Structures are given as C-alpha cells and as structure tokens.
Amino acid sequence: MLNRQGRPTAAGDAADTATPETFTGHKGLDLNEPLIFEIGRTDRSGVDVPVPPRVTSRLGGLERLAPIELPGLSEPEAVRHYTRLSRKNYAIDMGLFPLGSCTMKHNPRLNEKMARLPGFADIHPLQPQDTVQGALELIDLVAHWLMTLTGMPAVAMSPKAGAHGELCGLMAIRAAHEARGDARKVVLCPESAHGTNPATAAFCGYKVEDIPATADGRVDLAALKSRLGPDVAAIMLTNPNTCGLFERDIIEIAEATHAAGAYFYCDGANFNAIVGKVRPGDLGIDAMHINLHKTFSTPHGGGGPGAGPVVFSEALAPFAPLPYVHKAHGRFELVEHRGEGDEHFASQTFGRMVAFHGQMGMFVRAASYMLSHGADGLMQAAEDAVLNANYILARLKDVMSPAFAGPCMHEALFDDGFLKDTGVTTLDFAKAMIDEGYHPMTMYFPLVVHGAMLIEPTETESKAALDEFIMAMRALAAAARRGEKERFTGAPHFAPVQRLDETRAARQPVLTYKAPTQMQAAQ
Amino acid sequence: MTVYFTKDHEWVRVEGANGTVGITDYAQSQLGDVVFVELPAVGKSVAQGDEAAVVESVKAASEVYAPVSGTVTAVNDALEAEPALVNSAAETDGWFLTLALANPAELEGLMDAAAYQAYVATLG
Amino acid sequence: MRYLPHMDVDRREMLGAIGVDSIDALYRDVPATALRTSPVEGLPHHMTELEVERLLGAMAAKNRAAGATPFFIGCGAYKHHVPASVDHIIQRGEFLTSYTPYQPEIAQGTLQYLFEFQSQVARLTGMEVANASMYDGSTAMTEAIFMAQRVTRRTRAIISAGVHPHYVDVARALTQFSDETLLIGTPELTDGRPGDDLDWILSELDERTSCVVVQNPNLFGHVADLSDLAAACHAKGALLVVVVTEVVSLGAIRAPGDMGADIVVGEGQSIGVGLNFGGPYLGLFACREKHVRQAPGRLCGETVDASGRRGFVLTLSTREQHIRREKATSNICTNSGLCALAFSIHLSLLGEAGLRQLASYNHARAVQVAERLAAVKGVRLVNGAFFNEFTLLLDRPSRAVVRDLGNKGVLAGVALDRLYPGVAGLENGVTLAVTETATDADIDALVRGFEELLSC
Structure with missing residues (x-):
C-alpha cells in the first residue's frame, strides 16, 4: 500500500513490485560511467593555457604532427567522471577493510595537510641545499624515529616501497659478502613468505631455497640449523610472520644465522604489530624494511605510492645506498656521490636506487603520524591492533577454522576447513562478504594454509565495528553450513559489477582503449 | 607409435626418432582455463627434466618439463592464438612441441597409459 | 589518542572475551628479554594536531618553495x-584509502582509471600498450633494460651519455649482481648537440647488444630524431629504449614510438604530480604489444562480468611476484597508483x-x-x-x-x-x-x- 505521496505505508510494500530495468542503465546512485575516450574530445580542454608568444621554433624539425588522440574534458565533466568512478571503489574511509598483511588502517587527514605544505610539496630535489634545510631535517627526523623504534644504528631512506626495500637489503648483503670475497649463492626463505621475497633474492642473483616450517606455523629451527652452511648468504624471514604469528625462536634463529656467516633479513611488513613493543635490533636482525604505508599509515592510494626505508645493523651500514642525509655543525647535508661523505654509513655503498632522495611526500605523512601518536601512542596502536585480531580469532574460532592456535599478532588466519562439503570455496565466501558490505580478507595467502583467509582488522576499528563484522562472518558461516550455496557462488549480487571473466582478460588481453573503428580495422 | 607419461603429467608420443610432447588431460583439468603457453625456440636442446615450456592459467604458471632429452624440432604455433586447445584437446591438438630424441633409452623409465591412469587414481 | 577508538573499558571487555588478563599475555611468544612494557625512550609522547602543525609548519617554512x-x-x-581539481579528486577517500584492486567487483573505480591511464600513456608515447605505472622514471628504465634482456636473450645494454646520470647510477647499481653488462657513454657539451653520442653508440652496437637506451630530450635538453638509431638497432636485433623525463615535451615533439622505439619509459611527474622534493613520482612504462608478456609491473585489462557488462581486472598477473615468486619478471609489488590517477586527471583536463x-x-x-x-x-x-x-x-x-x-x-x-x-x-x-x-x-x-x- 502506498500513501497519497506515493510512499510505502508498511515495511515490505516496496518489494512487492518487481524491480524494473532502468532506461539509462543507471540504478539510482549506482551510475554507469563511460571511458574518457567515449566522452572527451581532442579539441576540448579543461585547462586555460596562455597563447604562446611567437618565436622561431627550435625543435629541430621534430614537430609532432600526427594526431595524439588524447580526449579532453572540461572541469565539470572531469570532476563528474572521476567522482562517479570513485563511487565504485571500496575504501577504508567506508568501512572495515580486513585485508591481511596489507594493514588497511585509517589515514589521518592531518598527514595529507602537512604533505601539501608548499615548503614540502613544492620544492625541487636538485635545489641548492641551503634552500631545503627544512626538508633534509624532516628526512633526518623520520630516520631518527625509525632507528629509535627499531633499535638499529642506521637507516637507508630512499627505497620507494616494501619490495624495493627488500632489494636494498639484499643488495647490501650481497655487497657485504663480496667485499670480503665470500661468494655465497643461496638465500633461505619460508614457503609462507610474501612473493616479493623470493623474487627479490632471485633478482640479486641468489638461488632460493625453502626454510621448513613446524606444524604450529613457525620456522623449524632444527631444520634451519642443519641447512645453514657456508653457501647460505642470508635468510629472509617475516616477523611477525605471514601466518600472523611471532617467531618464538627468533633470537636463536639470528644466532644460528650469524654463526653460519649469513645475514638475517627481516621482512618488516608486519612491524605494525610490534612497533613500540619490540625493537628488531634486540632480536639480532641485520636489515629490515619498513612499509611506511602500513605501520605509519601513509595512504595506499589504490596500490601506491609506498615507501620502504631499510634499517641496518652496524655490519651492513657501510653498504647502504646513496644518497643520504648527514648532519654536521648544525647543517644538514645531502651526500649524493661516492667519496663525499666521511661516515661509516654507506662508505662502501652498493650505489643508488632511485633518481632522487626517496618518497618525501610519504616521509612527511609518516612524520605527522609518528608525532601525533608519540612513542606512547604507537605502542598503544600496536597493542590495539593485536587485541582486535585476537578478539576476532576468539569470537570466530567456534564457527570458522583457525589455522593455528592463538594468540595471534595483528592478524588472524583461518583455513577453509569450516567450508568442507558445503560446496562453497574461500573465493565464494569472500565474494559474499562484499554483499554484506565488507572488503574481503586476504585469500589464498599464505600458501601454506589450504584456502587461507587472513583477517587483519587493525587498531582503527572500534569494538562496535568489530562486533558487527563478527556477526556478519558468523551469519555467513552458518549460511554456508545450511547449504545456501547460491548466496555464495553467485556473489557478489550487490556490487557495481558481478564476477569478472578473468580468463577472457588474460587470453585476449585488451590493455588500451581502441575506438570501434580501430577495432574493426584490427579484425 | 607409443605414448609415454611422466609423474609431472607430461605425455610424449613417439614415432621413430621423434617425440611429440604435451600435458595430460588430468593436468589441464587441474590447471583450469589455460590462458597462455610459452614455448621454446626451435633448435633448443633440452635434457630430460629440464624446463621446456610454461603453461599459464589465470592464477598460476607451471613449468612443463622435457619428458626425455632431445632437440626441439617444432612447436605448436596454434597455441599462441588459441591456448584453450590445451583444455579442449590436451592429448591431441593441444600438443606443445616435438623433439628429436637424443636418448630413446630414457623412455623405459616412463609410464604407459595404464600405469599413468593408476598413478592419477592415487592422487585423489 | 584521536586515532584510536577503544576506551579502556572496551579493552578490558575484549581481553575478557579472549580469556586473558593483560595485553602482554597476547605477546607471550615474544622472548621476555625483548618485550617492552613502557614506551621507547628518546622519542616524544603524543601531540595534538595543533602541535604537529606548528612543528612541521616551522620545518616547511625553512625551505624555499x-x-x-x-x-x-x-x-x-x-x-x-597543476589544476586545483586534480588534488581535490585524488583526495576523495574512495581513491586515497583504497587498496590494490585485487577484488575487482568493488574496485572498478581504480581499475577503470588505470585502464584509461594505460591508454593515455600508450597514445602519448606512440606505443601500443603501457603498464599501470612504476616507482619512478629511473627504476622504470632499469626494468626496461631487464625486459630487453628477456626479449632478446642478450646481456649487453648501451646507455647514451644523454641519459640522466642518476638514472644511469640506478641501472648500474641494480644490474651489478646480474649478468647484464652496461656500456655507458661519456657526456660532452658538443656545440649544437650536447650529450649526443650517436656515433659512439653505432660503433658499439652489434649482435650482442640487447638494447640501446637514449633519453629524448636528453639531460642537456638536446632533442634528436631517433629514427635512424631505431633502424640500426633493429638491424642488429636489439631494442631501442627511449627515456622521457619531461612528458610535456610529447605534446610538441615526435613520439618515441613514431620514431621506432620498442620500449618507452618515462617520468610522469610533470603532469599532475608536482615536485615533492623527488618523490613520490610516477614511472611510465610503454612497449610493443608483442612483448607485453615480458613487461614488468601491473597491467589492467578489459573484460566482461557474468552478465556481460564491461568491466576491468588486473591481468597477465602470472608475470608477477605474488604468483611467479623467484621467476617473476620483476620483484615489484607496489606501483604509483595515486600519482597515476593525478596524471590521468590532469591529462584528461588538458x-x-x-x-x-x-x-x-x-x-x-x-x-x-x-x-x-x-x-x-x-x-x-x-x-x-x-x-x-x-x-x-x-x-x-x-x-x-x-x-x-x-x-x-x-x-x-x-x-x-x-x-x-x-x-x-x-x-x-x-x-x-x-x-x-x-x-x-x-x-x-x-x-x-x-x-x-x-x-x-
């Protein structure tokens, strides 16, 4: 029944009529949006550029005459296009984003404001150093925090992301071995490692071998000890590891590694669980990258940019990359070339990793985050992250299947045992979470757990938010057991698009837009 | 003409001194939709157990090992345009490459069709 | 602490639900000698927004913008x-605080702009395909050298003297533990064509060369026609890699693709990104379609959903580290997504x-x-x-x-x-x-x- 204004008078009334197909293809707030190539024109521009003064061209006869075919949009068209696109994305700003190992925590807006101060955002990397003393001071400040929080004596700031930091660490390790004429060939790395670990080791010319694991999801110390030998250059270990567990034997692992003449590289992707609680320097590691976008909450931005500074032990510090910031006589100096510095740090550098000095914009955001939290707040953040993950583990362990006994660190790992014989896979379960309003957890990683589901709530979530999430997960687990298969296999039902044909995308890759006429010509 | 099988799920069909190599129907069913096949250069020599090709599904890339030693004499160019042949006809039109056998004695270590079927049955 | 929602009462209740009496019970796997129970010394405690703004504002004020x-x-x-609307749009939370689009059904916004970005980069550089971005121009150039090695199965790259010396240093550092050999030109301020060492390049180019790397405009600003060099490379079976550090130039001078380049890498910072004291920047990577499976980095492709509607996904990901591990084409994981968005918006406006x-x-x-x-x-x-x-x-x-x-x-x-x-x-x-x-x-x-x- 509808009232005279056409509003339903009782719950359920509106659902009585079948949903009509719309004429536009839009569905209320869910708006279709064509590509810029379909709405723009090459002769339209949303930027007013002054008319160039008349001069004799000095382009050497290399003028670009052929059409470039770049569509232009006026400002209102552009704002609308991208705003519509944005609404097709899930984001931390919208809700809990439990993507394990990725640390989707709140991005404070103060960080954004600070990074946009012209004194940081509008300075050139090659300005005379006297004109950028505050920028060098900022880099030095972040370096100081990272060294103090990790208890490590040195840090290389320039790596641009976590994997780039791994590369930095492994290059320093190889340079250190070569400096003493020790040509070791093998890097040990557990099967549960992030894919970047073996990829990085291979990039540095190492052969990668597995570190065996125990049944409780940790390194098998005895097996590691028996494998260590004069051919092993380094071990690469994530701690807390990718199963969300702290490596109990880590000090013995470090001692055994050093006794064998190898270095201990720690993947610091999960440092957010222990920042302020444990200093990696106290555990015996030699190098560790820190993903500033995880532990210190610089925004993930749809897949980057990140930043991956690397802390080093005394033994590896001389091999660190250029450039670096050095403070002398109250002035900050950027050491850019071999032989310019007079420090132990980078004295036998393996070279340069990036064109300039690293991710300044990320350093400012991280500094803003560090200063806001302080040493006390960072410790509290780590504790809350661990508390939240364990709360989820405790409240879901009776209906889902934890891969390992707790306590966990910042993330809770489940396998697909609870879905056995339901016909529902981890992928289906993840897609059903989308319908419930959540971004799925990390799935099928780490590889050592069947149908893995890795849930990392982060410290951002309130107890109320966690309780709501837990309720949704319990309801889904119950539905799977009840045999409501279609709820899962057809999911997501309520996302802007349904499941996408990835086979077609990979078999006949269409990686750039082609106008319909180009398509015909190509065929 | 005899077909031999490996524990890594390759097959080799031997005719005289030449062998045609592919992956088994069981292997393609495990991989799912094949989206790309990387084939070796003709003329390349491979030893038994060497990586001879790579077969890719959406989420995995798997090495295909040479079941026997030899020199690559031809590759199946049809797979470039139509990798789905590996799914639809793994043991016929979806062949990968042909080899001039270097050491036919190696064939004795491989399985025949019956032994391979029995082996697959043990994999559950 | 303004970013942490829990009150102590919540924490106590949750510890009770877990069945432990203190937070440190959850850290029980940490060796006792290493577990801290008080904040790290030598660092200040938390600050208000206003305090942080004052402190960082004072530091920023020491720099000449x-x-x-x-x-x-x-x-x-x-x-x-950079137009104001660019920074406004990239600060929308749905872009700023989203992740790599691994769940395409709820990341079509990111995926569509990456597809548009790839298409724009391909057209701008005169190439057939482009990836979803890399860390910066220098790392993109090194990735191009490794890609040329995979395509040609050769290991000698010739780098022109006109290439940015920091880019050359990055290539030198990142190839030092590989089997790649770099031949690097010596820059001279030759009248009329500074940094142009075409004759030297041609004298070194042979059947062992995997690629020739030139920058256009080069570090000294010199602009050259690369068509003959491209032909010479192809005659020897080598690839031509062209580096562009000032992408605005592509609105005026002939595209590297039109001059015969096989791979074009660049620094996209000029469009949309800003100076930022050197980072984050935007690595551009474009190549010929026939070589795309040897390309590094993420690629976004068009497909359809279960109901036949157009949609976008990350594709050809078997090249990447999370699947291929030690056999990946590159170890990179992160790209420069938000900078790619800024670039794409600015270029759409232009x-x-x-x-x-x-x-x-x-x-x-x-x-x-x-x-x-x-x-x-x-x-x-x-x-x-x-x-x-x-x-x-x-x-x-x-x-x-x-x-x-x-x-x-x-x-x-x-x-x-x-x-x-x-x-x-x-x-x-x-x-x-x-x-x-x-x-x-x-x-x-x-x-x-x-x-x-x-x-x-």
Missing part, C-alpha cells in the same frame, strides 16, 4: 601548474588541444629565455634543438654561480658539476628549464642575475 621564487630547475623534475598548447607555450618561453641569456657576456648557449630545457656554458665554474644566484633568490638551474662531479668539460655547464610557471618578472630576475654575476 619553487612557487615563491624565480625558478628554472629541471633535470628530471619539472615545475608545472586533452590533446591543451597539451599541445602547453607544450608550445613552454617551448616558446624557453626559446625567449635561451636567446636572452645567450646574449649575456660570458654565456654561451650550447644547444641547437631543444624543447623547454637547454644548457649554457659559462666562462667560469657554474656551481658557485648557481649557488650565488640562489642566495639572491633566483633558482637558476642545475650546475652540471652537481650531477657529474669531477667530469672534465662539464664544470662550467648549467642546465635550465623554463615552464609556463615562469613570469616575465622571474625571467628578468634570472637574466639580470647572470649579468651581474658574470660581469665581475
């Missing part, structure tokens, strides 16, 4: 005006007409400035052809001149000695860039500054 001063520095990073006009304006202003400076006593313009950047040879070492001009408030380019310390023949060189941001007053200040300093 490019927009507040006559500014002519380039050499791999360029000051261009469109072809706007980009061409912007490029034309940059060129015209640079020609005006170059001609005025060439008339100053003690200054010689080295370049013949250039876009918006050129090199001057002074009658004395340039480092002190640039420093003194800086102290007068004019940021007058890069003294080549800073980039090439100790390299003979370059110590008197200075490279300047002129963009649309330089006003008439800025240009007057620059010319006057050179006149005053060089007259004594």
Whole structure:
C-alpha cells in the first residue's frame, strides 16, 4: 500500500513490485560511467593555457604532427567522471577493510595537510641545499624515529616501497659478502613468505631455497640449523610472520644465522604489530624494511605510492645506498656521490636506487603520524591492533577454522576447513562478504594454509565495528553450513559489477582503449 | 607409435626418432582455463627434466618439463592464438612441441597409459 | 589518542572475551628479554594536531618553495601548474584509502582509471600498450633494460651519455649482481648537440647488444630524431629504449614510438604530480604489444562480468611476484597508483588541444629565455634543438654561480658539476628549464642575475 505521496505505508510494500530495468542503465546512485575516450574530445580542454608568444621554433624539425588522440574534458565533466568512478571503489574511509598483511588502517587527514605544505610539496630535489634545510631535517627526523623504534644504528631512506626495500637489503648483503670475497649463492626463505621475497633474492642473483616450517606455523629451527652452511648468504624471514604469528625462536634463529656467516633479513611488513613493543635490533636482525604505508599509515592510494626505508645493523651500514642525509655543525647535508661523505654509513655503498632522495611526500605523512601518536601512542596502536585480531580469532574460532592456535599478532588466519562439503570455496565466501558490505580478507595467502583467509582488522576499528563484522562472518558461516550455496557462488549480487571473466582478460588481453573503428580495422 | 607419461603429467608420443610432447588431460583439468603457453625456440636442446615450456592459467604458471632429452624440432604455433586447445584437446591438438630424441633409452623409465591412469587414481 | 577508538573499558571487555588478563599475555611468544612494557625512550609522547602543525609548519617554512621564487630547475623534475581539481579528486577517500584492486567487483573505480591511464600513456608515447605505472622514471628504465634482456636473450645494454646520470647510477647499481653488462657513454657539451653520442653508440652496437637506451630530450635538453638509431638497432636485433623525463615535451615533439622505439619509459611527474622534493613520482612504462608478456609491473585489462557488462581486472598477473615468486619478471609489488590517477586527471583536463598548447607555450618561453641569456657576456648557449630545457656554458665554474644566484633568490638551474662531479668539460655547464610557471618578472630576475654575476 502506498500513501497519497506515493510512499510505502508498511515495511515490505516496496518489494512487492518487481524491480524494473532502468532506461539509462543507471540504478539510482549506482551510475554507469563511460571511458574518457567515449566522452572527451581532442579539441576540448579543461585547462586555460596562455597563447604562446611567437618565436622561431627550435625543435629541430621534430614537430609532432600526427594526431595524439588524447580526449579532453572540461572541469565539470572531469570532476563528474572521476567522482562517479570513485563511487565504485571500496575504501577504508567506508568501512572495515580486513585485508591481511596489507594493514588497511585509517589515514589521518592531518598527514595529507602537512604533505601539501608548499615548503614540502613544492620544492625541487636538485635545489641548492641551503634552500631545503627544512626538508633534509624532516628526512633526518623520520630516520631518527625509525632507528629509535627499531633499535638499529642506521637507516637507508630512499627505497620507494616494501619490495624495493627488500632489494636494498639484499643488495647490501650481497655487497657485504663480496667485499670480503665470500661468494655465497643461496638465500633461505619460508614457503609462507610474501612473493616479493623470493623474487627479490632471485633478482640479486641468489638461488632460493625453502626454510621448513613446524606444524604450529613457525620456522623449524632444527631444520634451519642443519641447512645453514657456508653457501647460505642470508635468510629472509617475516616477523611477525605471514601466518600472523611471532617467531618464538627468533633470537636463536639470528644466532644460528650469524654463526653460519649469513645475514638475517627481516621482512618488516608486519612491524605494525610490534612497533613500540619490540625493537628488531634486540632480536639480532641485520636489515629490515619498513612499509611506511602500513605501520605509519601513509595512504595506499589504490596500490601506491609506498615507501620502504631499510634499517641496518652496524655490519651492513657501510653498504647502504646513496644518497643520504648527514648532519654536521648544525647543517644538514645531502651526500649524493661516492667519496663525499666521511661516515661509516654507506662508505662502501652498493650505489643508488632511485633518481632522487626517496618518497618525501610519504616521509612527511609518516612524520605527522609518528608525532601525533608519540612513542606512547604507537605502542598503544600496536597493542590495539593485536587485541582486535585476537578478539576476532576468539569470537570466530567456534564457527570458522583457525589455522593455528592463538594468540595471534595483528592478524588472524583461518583455513577453509569450516567450508568442507558445503560446496562453497574461500573465493565464494569472500565474494559474499562484499554483499554484506565488507572488503574481503586476504585469500589464498599464505600458501601454506589450504584456502587461507587472513583477517587483519587493525587498531582503527572500534569494538562496535568489530562486533558487527563478527556477526556478519558468523551469519555467513552458518549460511554456508545450511547449504545456501547460491548466496555464495553467485556473489557478489550487490556490487557495481558481478564476477569478472578473468580468463577472457588474460587470453585476449585488451590493455588500451581502441575506438570501434580501430577495432574493426584490427579484425 | 607409443605414448609415454611422466609423474609431472607430461605425455610424449613417439614415432621413430621423434617425440611429440604435451600435458595430460588430468593436468589441464587441474590447471583450469589455460590462458597462455610459452614455448621454446626451435633448435633448443633440452635434457630430460629440464624446463621446456610454461603453461599459464589465470592464477598460476607451471613449468612443463622435457619428458626425455632431445632437440626441439617444432612447436605448436596454434597455441599462441588459441591456448584453450590445451583444455579442449590436451592429448591431441593441444600438443606443445616435438623433439628429436637424443636418448630413446630414457623412455623405459616412463609410464604407459595404464600405469599413468593408476598413478592419477592415487592422487585423489 | 584521536586515532584510536577503544576506551579502556572496551579493552578490558575484549581481553575478557579472549580469556586473558593483560595485553602482554597476547605477546607471550615474544622472548621476555625483548618485550617492552613502557614506551621507547628518546622519542616524544603524543601531540595534538595543533602541535604537529606548528612543528612541521616551522620545518616547511625553512625551505624555499619553487612557487615563491624565480625558478628554472629541471633535470628530471619539472615545475608545472597543476589544476586545483586534480588534488581535490585524488583526495576523495574512495581513491586515497583504497587498496590494490585485487577484488575487482568493488574496485572498478581504480581499475577503470588505470585502464584509461594505460591508454593515455600508450597514445602519448606512440606505443601500443603501457603498464599501470612504476616507482619512478629511473627504476622504470632499469626494468626496461631487464625486459630487453628477456626479449632478446642478450646481456649487453648501451646507455647514451644523454641519459640522466642518476638514472644511469640506478641501472648500474641494480644490474651489478646480474649478468647484464652496461656500456655507458661519456657526456660532452658538443656545440649544437650536447650529450649526443650517436656515433659512439653505432660503433658499439652489434649482435650482442640487447638494447640501446637514449633519453629524448636528453639531460642537456638536446632533442634528436631517433629514427635512424631505431633502424640500426633493429638491424642488429636489439631494442631501442627511449627515456622521457619531461612528458610535456610529447605534446610538441615526435613520439618515441613514431620514431621506432620498442620500449618507452618515462617520468610522469610533470603532469599532475608536482615536485615533492623527488618523490613520490610516477614511472611510465610503454612497449610493443608483442612483448607485453615480458613487461614488468601491473597491467589492467578489459573484460566482461557474468552478465556481460564491461568491466576491468588486473591481468597477465602470472608475470608477477605474488604468483611467479623467484621467476617473476620483476620483484615489484607496489606501483604509483595515486600519482597515476593525478596524471590521468590532469591529462584528461588538458586533452590533446591543451597539451599541445602547453607544450608550445613552454617551448616558446624557453626559446625567449635561451636567446636572452645567450646574449649575456660570458654565456654561451650550447644547444641547437631543444624543447623547454637547454644548457649554457659559462666562462667560469657554474656551481658557485648557481649557488650565488640562489642566495639572491633566483633558482637558476642545475650546475652540471652537481650531477657529474669531477667530469672534465662539464664544470662550467648549467642546465635550465623554463615552464609556463615562469613570469616575465622571474625571467628578468634570472637574466639580470647572470649579468651581474658574470660581469665581475
């Protein structure tokens, strides 16, 4: 029944009529949006550029005459296009984003404001150093925090992301071995490692071998000890590891590694669980990258940019990359070339990793985050992250299947045992979470757990938010057991698009837009 | 003409001194939709157990090992345009490459069709 | 703490639900000697927003912002005006706080802009395909060298003297533990074509060469036709890799793809991103379609959903580390997504007409400035052809001149000695860039500054 204004008078009334197909293809707030190539024109521009003064061209006869075919949009068209696109994305700003190992925590807006101060955002990397003393001071400040929080004596700031930091660490390790004429060939790395670990080791010319694991999801110390030998250059270990567990034997692992003449590289992707609680320097590691976008909450931005500074032990510090910031006589100096510095740090550098000095914009955001939290707040953040993950583990362990006994660190790992014989896979379960309003957890990683589901709530979530999430997960687990298969296999039902044909995308890759006429010509 | 099988799920069909190599129907069913096949250069020599090709599904890339030693004499160019042949006809039109056998004695270590079927049955 | 929602009562309740009596019980796997129960010493405790703003604001104020001063520095990073709407859009939470689009059904916004970005980059560079971005131009160039190795199965790369020396250093560092050999040109300020070492490249090019890497415009601003070099490379079975550090130039000069490049890498910072003291920047990577399976980085592709609607996914991911592990084409995971978005928005706003006009304006202003400076006593313009950047040879070492001009408030380019310390023949060189941001007053200040300093 509808009232005279056409509003339903009782719950359920509106659902009585079948949903009509719309004429536009839009569905209320869910708006279709064509590509810029379909709405723009090459002769339209949303930027007013002054008319160039008349001069004799000095382009050497290399003028670009052929059409470039770049569509232009006026400002209102552009704002609308991208705003519509944005609404097709899930984001931390919208809700809990439990993507394990990725640390989707709140991005404070103060960080954004600070990074946009012209004194940081509008300075050139090659300005005379006297004109950028505050920028060098900022880099030095972040370096100081990272060294103090990790208890490590040195840090290389320039790596641009976590994997780039791994590369930095492994290059320093190889340079250190070569400096003493020790040509070791093998890097040990557990099967549960992030894919970047073996990829990085291979990039540095190492052969990668597995570190065996125990049944409780940790390194098998005895097996590691028996494998260590004069051919092993380094071990690469994530701690807390990718199963969300702290490596109990880590000090013995470090001692055994050093006794064998190898270095201990720690993947610091999960440092957010222990920042302020444990200093990696106290555990015996030699190098560790820190993903500033995880532990210190610089925004993930749809897949980057990140930043991956690397802390080093005394033994590896001389091999660190250029450039670096050095403070002398109250002035900050950027050491850019071999032989310019007079420090132990980078004295036998393996070279340069990036064109300039690293991710300044990320350093400012991280500094803003560090200063806001302080040493006390960072410790509290780590504790809350661990508390939240364990709360989820405790409240879901009776209906889902934890891969390992707790306590966990910042993330809770489940396998697909609870879905056995339901016909529902981890992928289906993840897609059903989308319908419930959540971004799925990390799935099928780490590889050592069947149908893995890795849930990392982060410290951002309130107890109320966690309780709501837990309720949704319990309801889904119950539905799977009840045999409501279609709820899962057809999911997501309520996302802007349904499941996408990835086979077609990979078999006949269409990686750039082609106008319909180009398509015909190509065929 | 005899077909031999490996524990890594390759097959080799031997005719005289030449062998045609592919992956088994069981292997393609495990991989799912094949989206790309990387084939070796003709003329390349491979030893038994060497990586001879790579077969890719959406989420995995798997090495295909040479079941026997030899020199690559031809590759199946049809797979470039139509990798789905590996799914639809793994043991016929979806062949990968042909080899001039270097050491036919190696064939004795491989399985025949019956032994391979029995082996697959043990994999559950 | 304003970013942490829990009250102590929540924490107690949750610990109770878990069944432990203290948070440290959850850290019980940490060796007791390493577990801290009080905050790390030597660092301050939490601050209010206002305190943080004051502290960082004071630090920022110690720097001379490019927009507040006559500014002519380039050499791999360029000051261009970025429309206000670009920064507004990239700060929308749905873009800023989303993740890599691994769940495509709820990441179509990111995936569609990546597809549009790839398409724009391909058209801009004159290539067939482009990836979803890399860390920066220098790392993109090194990835191109490794890709050429995979495509040609050869291991000798020739790098022109005109390539940014920091890019060369990155390539040198990242290839040192591989089987790749680099042959690197020696820069000279040859009259009319600084940094052009085509003859040397051709003398080294042979059947062992995997690729030739050239930058256009090169570090010294020189612009060259690469068509003959491309033909020579292809005759030897080598690839031509072209580096572009000033992408606005592609609105005026012929695209590398049109001159025969096989891989085009670039620094996309000029469009949408800003200076940021060197990062984050935006690595561009474009190549021929036939080589795409050897390309590094993420790729976004078009497909359809279960109901037949157009949609986008990350594709060809079996090249990548999370699947291929030690056999991946590259170890990279992160790209520069938000910078790619900024680039794509700015380029959509410009469109072809706007980009061409912007490029034309940059060129015209640079020609005006170059001609005025060439008339100053003690200054010689080295370049013949250039876009918006050129090199001057002074009658004395340039480092002190640039420093003194800086102290007068004019940021007058890069003294080549800073980039090439100790390299003979370059110590008197200075490279300047002129963009649309330089006003008439800025240009007057620059010319006057050179006149005053060089007259004594």
